[in-house]
Amino acid sequence: MTKKAIGLLSLLVFVLVSCNVQERIVFNDNMGGHYENSFDLSGMMVMANEMGAGASNPDKKKTKTDTVIVFADLIREHKDSIAGLPAEERAKIEMLKDFTMAMKMDEDAGEFIMDISKDFVTFSEIERVAYEIDQVFDQAKNKAQQGQQAAGPGGDLMSMDKVVYTFENNTFRRTDPKSLSKHLEDEGILKEETRIDLEELKNNLEANKGDSQEDAMIKGMVGQFTQELEDSTMKLEYVFPRKVVSVSPEGAVISKDGKTVTFEVPWSEIMGDTTKVLENFEVVLED
Numbered sequence: 001m002t003k004k005a006i007g008l009l010s011l012l013v014f015v016l017v018s019c020n021v022q023e024r025i026v027f028n029d030n031m032g033g034h035y036e037n038s039f040d041l042s043g044m045m046v047m048a049n050e051m052g053a054g055a056s057n058p059d060k061k062k063t064k065t066d067t068v069i070v071f072a073d074l075i076r077e078h079k080d081s082i083a084g085l086p087a088e089e090r091a092k093i094e095m096l097k098d099f100t101m102a103m104k105m106d107e108d109a110g111e112f113i114m115d116i117s118k119d120f121v122t123f124s125e126i127e128r129v130a131y132e133i134d135q136v137f138d139q140a141k142n143k144a145q146q147g148q149q150a151a152g153p154g155g156d157l158m159s160m161d162k163v164v165y166t167f168e169n170n171t172f173r174r175t176d177p178k179s180l181s182k183h184l185e186d187e188g189i190l191k192e193e194t195r196i197d198l199e200e201l202k203n204n205l206e207a208n209k210g211d212s213q214e215d216a217m218i219k220g221m222v223g224q225f226t227q228e229l230e231d232s233t234m235k236l237e238y239v240f241p242r243k244v245v246s247v248s249p250e251g252a253v254i255s256k257d258g259k260t261v262t263f264e265v266p267w268s269e270i271m272g273d274t275t276k277v278l279e280n281f282e283v284v285l286e287d
Contacts, residue, residue: 019039019040019041019043019232019267020039020040020232020233020234020235021037021038021039021040021233021234021235022037022038022234022235022236022237023036023037023038023234023235023236023237024036024037024038024236024237024238024239025126025237025238025239026239027123027238027239027240027241028241029241030121030122031122031123031167031241032119032120032121032122032123032125033119033120034117034118034119034120035117035118035119035120035126035129036115036116036117036118037115037116037117037133038113038114038115038116039113039114039115039116040112040113041112041113041114042110042111042112042113063105063106063107064105064106064107064108065103065104065105066103066104066105067102067103068100068101068102068103069100069101069102069103070100071096071097071098071099071100071101071136072097072098075093075094075096075097082094092135093135095132095135096132096135096136098118098119098120098125099116099117099118099132099133099136100116100117100118101114101115101116101117101136102114102115102116102117103115116133116136118132123165123167124191126165127164127165127166127190127191127194128164128165128191128193128194128197129165130161130162130163130164131162131197162176162177163175163176163177163278164177164180164190164194166180166184166189166190168184168185168186168189169185170245170284170285170286170287171282171283171284171285172238172240172282172283172284172285173280173281173282173283174236174278174280174281174282175279175280175281176276176278176279176280177197177198177201178201178205179276179279179280180198181198182280183280183282231266232266232267232268233264233265233266233267234264234265234266234267234270234278235262235263235264235265236261236262236263236264236281237260237261237262237263238260238261238283239259239260240259240260240261240283240285241259242259242285242286243257243258243259243285243286244258244259244261244283244284244285244286245284245285245286246283246284247261247263247282247283247284248280248281248282249263249277249278249281251263251265252281261283263281265277265278
């Protein structure tokens with residue numbers, strides 16, 4: 001089985017244990033605002049304990065933690081050691097300065113919630129926030145490896161599906177990079193690093209043509225667990241400073257005041273990928 005198949009199978013296991021994800025963005029009049037992504041990993045933690053150390057050692061002391069990591073403070077506290085890192089590593093760490101990560105884990109109560117947030121002044125600061133959150137996860141995993149257990153059970157599976165956020169001509173988009181060129185009128189509005197990532201993605205897709213047999217196998221595995229996947233959801237909520245004219249895909253709900261859009265979809269529909277429900281989530285605002 002290739003790395004792609006292994007990765008997707010890991011993702012399947014990840015969602016089968018009722019991982020619920022909620023993404024919320026509140027925009028101000030200048031399209032700056034507050035980004036937040038919450039992960040309920042409680043089911044994963046319970047399963048990990050049942051299959052791992054908790055099952056073999058019932059007397060093991062249960063983990064209980066409630067912590068908040070403000071990356072700006074962390075960077076400031078370790079500025080001397082960060083200064084000695086290679087330029088590429090420094091850039092990755094300094095990129096996290098606007099993030100806050102809150103974690104609440106209580107093994108006795110079967111609760112594991114992770115919340116990642118970021119305030120942003122301009123829209124471009126969240127263009128590639130999904131890529132940046134992977135760096136946040138990496139920091140959590142590093143702390144876990146140092147014995148601080150910040151990432152908790154399942155740390156190796158923590159990653160973000162890559163999406164790109166854009167805003168042009170009063171239209172907000174949350175788009176899968178593989179289909180961005182179909183929906184975005186001007187790729188020139190993207191950051192250079194995003195354009196580089198897109199070019200690399202196109203090359204990889206071209207190189208990996210012919211994996212249809214593997215894709216069919218993975219979709220077959222997904223089809224066997226439809227009911228379990230129904231219990232795991234992705235919820236999107238976006239609050240805008242102006243009224244919404246239209247939204248796609250179907251099923252998205254516009255609030256009574258016309259400024260908030262919510263959309264909740266089970267992972268079974270996302271992973272089945274028959275309708276490409278989250279290929280391009282698009283909201284058009286009034287002038």
